[in-house]
Amino acid sequence: MKEKLNIIVTGVGGQGVITAATLLGKTAVASNVNVLVSEVHGMAQRGGVVDCTVRMGNVHSPLLTRGSADVILSSEPVEALRQLDKVNDETVVITDVNPVIPSTVAVTGEKYPKIEEVFKELKKHCKLVTLDAHALAEQAGSVLTKNVVLLGALSALDILPFPKDLLLDTIIKSFPEKYASVNKKAFELGREAVLSQREA
Amino acid sequence: MEIVEAKTGKKILLLGNEAITRGALEAGVDFATTYPGTPSSEIADTFSAVAKYLKKEGKDVPFYFEYSTNEKVALEVAAAASFSGLRALTCMKHVGLNVASDAFMTYMYVGCKGGHVIVTADDPSCHSSQNEQDNRYYALFGSAPMLEPSTPQEAKDMTVKAFDLSEKLKLPFLLRTTTRVSHVRGPVKIKDSRKPKGKGFFEKDPMLVTIPEVARKRHPVLIKKMEDALKLSENSEFNIVIGKSDSEIGVVASGVSVLHALEALDILGLEADVLKLGFTNPLPKEMCKNFLRKHKTVVVVEELEPIIENQLKEIAFDAGINDVKIYGKTSGHFSRLYEYNPDIVVEQFAKIFNLKNPLPDTKENPLSLPSRPPVMCPGCPHRASYYAMKKVVPKDVVYPTDIGCYTLGKAPPLEVADVLLCMGSNAGIANGLSKATDQKIISFMGDSTFFHAALPAIVDAVHHNHDCVITVLDNRTTAMTGHQPHPGTSFDGMGNPAKALLVEDVVRGLGVEHVEVVDPKNLKETSEAFKRALEFKGPSVVVSKSPCILLELHDKKERGEPLDIYQIDQDACKRCNICISRFGCPAFYFAEDKSVHINEELCNGCGVCVQVCPFNAIKKVKEVTL
Missing domain, CATH: 3.30.70.20 (Alpha-Beta Plaits)
Structure with a gap:
C-alpha cells in the first residue's frame, strides 16, 4: 500500500456513512494498520450531511488537507461534489447515482443540480466511478445494505492495505448472523459493479 | 460486546469517548454520572450499554451509573461517591460545566477522596452547541489539574492515570477533550481492569462543611495541592518533546492540535521540536522554560483561547528569556475562532517561516449546491405541535426556545424560534418578555430540558404571575443526544425500572393554574389548547405529549x-x-x-x-x- 491512504466517506444522515467508515477502521485495526476515523455527530443525524475521514498508515491528524483524498466514497451524488476541495487528479470518486433531495429544495426553492452536471464537474477534477448502489442493495435483499455495496465497490480499487475478504469478514461479524448472506451479496455486487466497469 | 470482552493486550477500534469509558472500567470506577450532551454523550451511553449487556449476560454490573437530572446534580452525586472513598467519573459537554460550576468551584476547595475524573468535552466550531467556550479556563478558574488527550489511546491512558493522580492529590481531575478527540476512532490497546470497591463509607470530617471559617482554611490547601500537581506535571509521561532535531524551531501544542502540527511539519518538510503537552494544568513550568531557552522561534498551536501561549510568555518574562520569538494568536497568525485542521496549520507555519504553501488552491464549486441542514424528521410530533399552534395564534407572538430537536423549528416554514441562550432559558426569557413588553409570549422546551433547568423559572412565573404560555414538547425521551432516559421515563440508564415524573403533575405542584395536556397528532385539539392557554391571564403550561417518531418506529418494529x-x-x-x-x-x-x-x-x-x-x-x- 501507499505510505498513507486518505478516504472520505460521505452522504446523508441515515445512509450508514458512519458505519461504513467504522467498518474500514475496524478492518485496519484487525490487520495491524494504523488508522484514524473522524466523524461529526449531533445535528448531522437529522437528515444533514454526514462526512467521515478514514486515514490509514503513517498519519498524524484525523483530518486531511485540501486535494489529498485518495478516495471519496459517497452514497449521494451532490455530497460527492461537495468534497471537491479534497480531490486531486488521481482521486477516485465512487458515488451512488441516486439523489436525495434535501427538504430545502421544496421549502426554500434552492435548486438541486442536474445529475449529469454533477458528474461532468467531478470528471473534470478526478476519476469518477458511478453505480446504482440503491438498486444493488435492493437486489442483495435490503436497501439498508447500500453502505456495504459501496464498501464492496471500494474493495475493487485494490488500494486497501488489507485483503477484501478481511473487510467482508469484518462486515459480516459486525451484524447479527441473519444478515450475513445479504451483506455478502451486497458486498460482492458492489465489487462486481466496479470490476465490470474497469474491464469495459 | 467487544469493549468489555476484549482480551488484555488486544487492540480494538474505539471512539475517543468509548476509550474514556474503557479507561474508567480499567481504573475500577465505582460511580459514573452525566447529563448527555454532544460531543460527550457516548461516554455515558457506553456505561449504559455495558450495564445492560452485563445484566443480560447474567453478570454483576461492577459500577453504578445514572443519567442525572442535570450536570450539577451529576457532579454532586458523583462527589458524594468520592467522599465515601469510591472512584467516580462525571462527564458532560463544555456548557454542562457551566451548570455544574457552582458545585465544581467549591469542590476543589474541599477536594476528593476516591479518585474523581470530570470530563468536559468542548466543541470548537459549535458543531452542535450554542457557543465554543474554552473550558481550559475552568481548570485555571477552579484550580483543577487537567489532562488533554490527542488520540483515543491517550484518552484511555489519561483516564486511568487521572484516577490515580486524583487519589494521590485528593483533588478531582479535569479530562478535557474536543469534538475531534471525542469523535475520532483509533486503535486502543486493552489492559486489565482493577476491581471496583462497590460500597464506600462516609467518614464525617468538619473540613467538608464549607462555612466561611472552613473555606478560608481550604483555599490555601488547594493552592498547596496545585503546587504538588505542578511537580507531577513536570514529570508526567504526557508532557514530552518529540524530535531531537536540535532545530531552532519549537512548536508547542496540546490536544488534537498536536496532530495537526505534526502533519503540517511533515507536509512542509520542516524540522522542529514539538513540545507535546498532555498534562496542561498546571503547565510544566521548568520544562517550558527549558524549551523556550533552546529555541529561537516557538509557535504555539492551540484551538480557541491563547491559554498556553499567554502562560509561555509569562514563563519567558519571569525567567528573563528575551531571545525567543513566540508566535501564535497574539502575533495574528492563529485564530481564536473555530476548530483547526492541518490546512490552517500548514498555512500559518508557511507564513511564519517564509515557505511556499505546498497545498493546492481551494477549488470553488462551480455548481451551486443545495444546503442540507438538519431538519425535524418526517413524523416528528414537534412539527405537529408547532403547526397546530401557529394556526390559531396572532402573527406577532414571540417564541423563546430551548436546546433540543425542537430548536430546528427555527427553519422555514415553521419559524418558531426567536431567542435562545441555554438549557431552560425559554421559560426565564418568557417571564421577562411578558413584563418588559406587551407582546404575547409562547415558549418551547423539551421534557428532558424541563427537568434539567426550567423548574426555577416556572416557579418564578407562578410567584410573579408572568403572563406567558410555557410549552413542554414532551416526546418521552432526550431525543437530540441519542434517546437517553430522563426523570419522566419509566426506566433508568442501567435499564432498571424507575419512577416516572409527569410534567403536568410537576407544574401543577409548582402552582401553575392553567395546565393543558394534548396529543399534538390531534391538530384541532392542540390548536384549541394553545388558544385557551394564550387567553388565560397569568402563566399557563401546555404539555404537548407524543413520543419521538424514532422511538415509535422502534416500538412498532418490536411489536x-x-x-x-x-x-x-x-x-x-x-x-x-x-x-x-x-x-x-x-x-x-x-x-x-x-x-x-x-x-x-x-x-x-x-x-x-x-x-x-x-x-x-x-x-x-x-x-x-x-
Whole structure:
C-alpha cells in the first residue's frame, strides 16, 4: 500500500456513512494498520450531511488537507461534489447515482443540480466511478445494505492495505448472523459493479 | 460486546469517548454520572450499554451509573461517591460545566477522596452547541489539574492515570477533550481492569462543611495541592518533546492540535521540536522554560483561547528569556475562532517561516449546491405541535426556545424560534418578555430540558404571575443526544425500572393554574389548547405529549406492527401546497411538473398531514412491515 491512504466517506444522515467508515477502521485495526476515523455527530443525524475521514498508515491528524483524498466514497451524488476541495487528479470518486433531495429544495426553492452536471464537474477534477448502489442493495435483499455495496465497490480499487475478504469478514461479524448472506451479496455486487466497469 | 470482552493486550477500534469509558472500567470506577450532551454523550451511553449487556449476560454490573437530572446534580452525586472513598467519573459537554460550576468551584476547595475524573468535552466550531467556550479556563478558574488527550489511546491512558493522580492529590481531575478527540476512532490497546470497591463509607470530617471559617482554611490547601500537581506535571509521561532535531524551531501544542502540527511539519518538510503537552494544568513550568531557552522561534498551536501561549510568555518574562520569538494568536497568525485542521496549520507555519504553501488552491464549486441542514424528521410530533399552534395564534407572538430537536423549528416554514441562550432559558426569557413588553409570549422546551433547568423559572412565573404560555414538547425521551432516559421515563440508564415524573403533575405542584395536556397528532385539539392557554391571564403550561417518531418506529418494529404509508390523490389535490409551505414535512416534494408527492421511503406514517390538507387529498395507500 501507499505510505498513507486518505478516504472520505460521505452522504446523508441515515445512509450508514458512519458505519461504513467504522467498518474500514475496524478492518485496519484487525490487520495491524494504523488508522484514524473522524466523524461529526449531533445535528448531522437529522437528515444533514454526514462526512467521515478514514486515514490509514503513517498519519498524524484525523483530518486531511485540501486535494489529498485518495478516495471519496459517497452514497449521494451532490455530497460527492461537495468534497471537491479534497480531490486531486488521481482521486477516485465512487458515488451512488441516486439523489436525495434535501427538504430545502421544496421549502426554500434552492435548486438541486442536474445529475449529469454533477458528474461532468467531478470528471473534470478526478476519476469518477458511478453505480446504482440503491438498486444493488435492493437486489442483495435490503436497501439498508447500500453502505456495504459501496464498501464492496471500494474493495475493487485494490488500494486497501488489507485483503477484501478481511473487510467482508469484518462486515459480516459486525451484524447479527441473519444478515450475513445479504451483506455478502451486497458486498460482492458492489465489487462486481466496479470490476465490470474497469474491464469495459 | 467487544469493549468489555476484549482480551488484555488486544487492540480494538474505539471512539475517543468509548476509550474514556474503557479507561474508567480499567481504573475500577465505582460511580459514573452525566447529563448527555454532544460531543460527550457516548461516554455515558457506553456505561449504559455495558450495564445492560452485563445484566443480560447474567453478570454483576461492577459500577453504578445514572443519567442525572442535570450536570450539577451529576457532579454532586458523583462527589458524594468520592467522599465515601469510591472512584467516580462525571462527564458532560463544555456548557454542562457551566451548570455544574457552582458545585465544581467549591469542590476543589474541599477536594476528593476516591479518585474523581470530570470530563468536559468542548466543541470548537459549535458543531452542535450554542457557543465554543474554552473550558481550559475552568481548570485555571477552579484550580483543577487537567489532562488533554490527542488520540483515543491517550484518552484511555489519561483516564486511568487521572484516577490515580486524583487519589494521590485528593483533588478531582479535569479530562478535557474536543469534538475531534471525542469523535475520532483509533486503535486502543486493552489492559486489565482493577476491581471496583462497590460500597464506600462516609467518614464525617468538619473540613467538608464549607462555612466561611472552613473555606478560608481550604483555599490555601488547594493552592498547596496545585503546587504538588505542578511537580507531577513536570514529570508526567504526557508532557514530552518529540524530535531531537536540535532545530531552532519549537512548536508547542496540546490536544488534537498536536496532530495537526505534526502533519503540517511533515507536509512542509520542516524540522522542529514539538513540545507535546498532555498534562496542561498546571503547565510544566521548568520544562517550558527549558524549551523556550533552546529555541529561537516557538509557535504555539492551540484551538480557541491563547491559554498556553499567554502562560509561555509569562514563563519567558519571569525567567528573563528575551531571545525567543513566540508566535501564535497574539502575533495574528492563529485564530481564536473555530476548530483547526492541518490546512490552517500548514498555512500559518508557511507564513511564519517564509515557505511556499505546498497545498493546492481551494477549488470553488462551480455548481451551486443545495444546503442540507438538519431538519425535524418526517413524523416528528414537534412539527405537529408547532403547526397546530401557529394556526390559531396572532402573527406577532414571540417564541423563546430551548436546546433540543425542537430548536430546528427555527427553519422555514415553521419559524418558531426567536431567542435562545441555554438549557431552560425559554421559560426565564418568557417571564421577562411578558413584563418588559406587551407582546404575547409562547415558549418551547423539551421534557428532558424541563427537568434539567426550567423548574426555577416556572416557579418564578407562578410567584410573579408572568403572563406567558410555557410549552413542554414532551416526546418521552432526550431525543437530540441519542434517546437517553430522563426523570419522566419509566426506566433508568442501567435499564432498571424507575419512577416516572409527569410534567403536568410537576407544574401543577409548582402552582401553575392553567395546565393543558394534548396529543399534538390531534391538530384541532392542540390548536384549541394553545388558544385557551394564550387567553388565560397569568402563566399557563401546555404539555404537548407524543413520543419521538424514532422511538415509535422502534416500538412498532418490536411489536411487529406495520407502518401506514400515505400518498397524495392527484385528482383531489388543488395544489395549495400548504403541506410544504406551512407544514414542511421533509417527506413531501415537488415533481418536475410542480405536482406534490410523498417520498414513501421518507414517510414515517404519522398521518398528521391528512388533517393538514384542506381538500382531503392525502390518503393512506398501504401498510409496510418494518
